[in-house]
Amino acid sequence: MPDDHTLDDIISNLNSIRDEFAGISGHSFEDGRDEDNDEDGHGREESASQALEEYLASRLQQIGEVPAERKDIKGLKTGNGWDPNQVVEQVFKIEPISIKRAVEIAISSERKLKDRFSKLVRGTKDALLVGTPTVEYIPIWKVKGFHECYYIRTNSYRVNVKDDVVAVEVEGTSRDLIFERKHSRLIPGAIIERLQKIGSFLSNESKYFIMKEALELATKRSDGELVLTGTGKALSQDEDTALTSWRSKRIFDMNDLNLRGVKVNVHSSVPKEALLNQFRDHVVHMPERFKQILSNRLQISELKRIYVPLIRVPFQEGLVPREVVVNGTSGDIADEKLLGLIE
Numbered sequence: 001m002p003d004d005h006t007l008d009d010i011i012s013n014l015n016s017i018r019d020e021f022a023g024i025s026g027h028s029f030e031d032g033r034d035e036d037n038d039e040d041g042h043g044r045e046e047s048a049s050q051a052l053e054e055y056l057a058s059r060l061q062q063i064g065e066v067p068a069e070r071k072d073i074k075g076l077k078t079g080n081g082w083d084p085n086q087v088v089e090q091v092f093k094i095e096p097i098s099i100k101r102a103v104e105i106a107i108s109s110e111r112k113l114k115d116r117f118s119k120l121v122r123g124t125k126d127a128l129l130v131g132t133p134t135v136e137y138i139p140i141w142k143v144k145g146f147h148e149c150y151y152i153r154t155n156s157y158r159v160n161v162k163d164d165v166v167a168v169e170v171e172g173t174s175r176d177l178i179f180e181r182k183h184s185r186l187i188p189g190a191i192i193e194r195l196q197k198i199g200s201f202l203s204n205e206s207k208y209f210i211m212k213e214a215l216e217l218a219t220k221r222s223d224g225e226l227v228l229t230g231t232g233k234a235l236s237q238d239e240d241t242a243l244t245s246w247r248s249k250r251i252f253d254m255n256d257l258n259l260r261g262v263k264v265n266v267h268s269s270v271p272k273e274a275l276l277n278q279f280r281d282h283v284v285h286m287p288e289r290f291k292q293i294l295s296n297r298l299q300i301s302e303l304k305r306i307y308v309p310l311i312r313v314p315f316q317e318g319l320v321p322r323e324v325v326v327n328g329t330s331g332d333i334a335d336e337k338l339l340g341l342i343e
Helices: 004-024 037-059 099-108 113-122 189-198 237-244 272-283 336-342
Strands: 090-094 134-161 168-170 173-175 178-183 203-229 248-251 263-266 292-317 320-327
Touching: 099 292, 099 320, 134 237, 134 272, 168 203, 173 203, 203 237, 203 272, 237 292, 272 292
Parallel strands: 090 292, 134 263
Antiparallel strands: 090 248, 134 203, 134 292, 168 173, 178 203, 292 320
16 A cells, blocks of 8 residues: 555656646647647547556556455545544533523513413412523534545546548557447437438548556545534534524533533533544545545544533422423523424
8 A cells, every 4th residue: 555655656746747748738730730629638638548557557556356345445544534532622612691581581481471361360479480490511513524535446438530540559459440420419310311311411420449447546535514413413504503603612621511509411422433433424435436545534624512501490380390491592492493403
């Protein structure tokens, strides 16, 4: 397996090959006429493919195509994303609204019009706070990163030739010419067949040959971002905004979550390794077909754990105990959708 320095040399030399043949494209042929763009392109593609094959053959050990299930890439892993211990997480908290304000919101939410009318008629007592409110911190994870790999694959190229060519030899080997008859797409096939009996003015033939087993150095990259709850459930962008768009404060110790005179309950989270595995499944997309993997990099650029506060307010109205959950960031009553996301 080539090391990072060898891979840099490969990429550098391939860029040199590309620049070299880009310069050739500006020259005219000896007959003083520029070739057709398509034909010129295929000619340069053929030459570049040959140079690429010769270069890679001199630098890499040539191996035959093997079934996908036998291709071992476990040792070709670079970047911090493969090892959770190499990924540094940053921990934040969102400051909750005051407990006094949360209690007012919780009690006022129960004072509906019919309840107020009932109190006037029957003299029902106001709701009273019973017990200490609890601030629950719910962890939300944000993961950003990318996966990138360089790999070698074999491919075949179709090279078009001029109409007057009757034989082609490449690298000392004769190539079979393939004839292809083209028809106008604007005229139905049945009409063309009748007209062809009269003459061939509505059709023409093109000639080409196939370059097989050309070696290509290819790259594949995918960027990704995931927002997950502490249980590993993925959140949409709107759900993420509703929960974490408020001003947050970085913390360095779990004691920073404590509040004076209030119960605090910090929800646990699935291990960091499980979250990174989920992100890995989301962003890593290996090529379907390859001959050799040169680089297999997974890089995590951001890993944040943000604690979102919910405030549980216990109160009693008459003989009935109740509990209201307040969104500690926005001050809204937590609806079933919000509770479903985090419970």
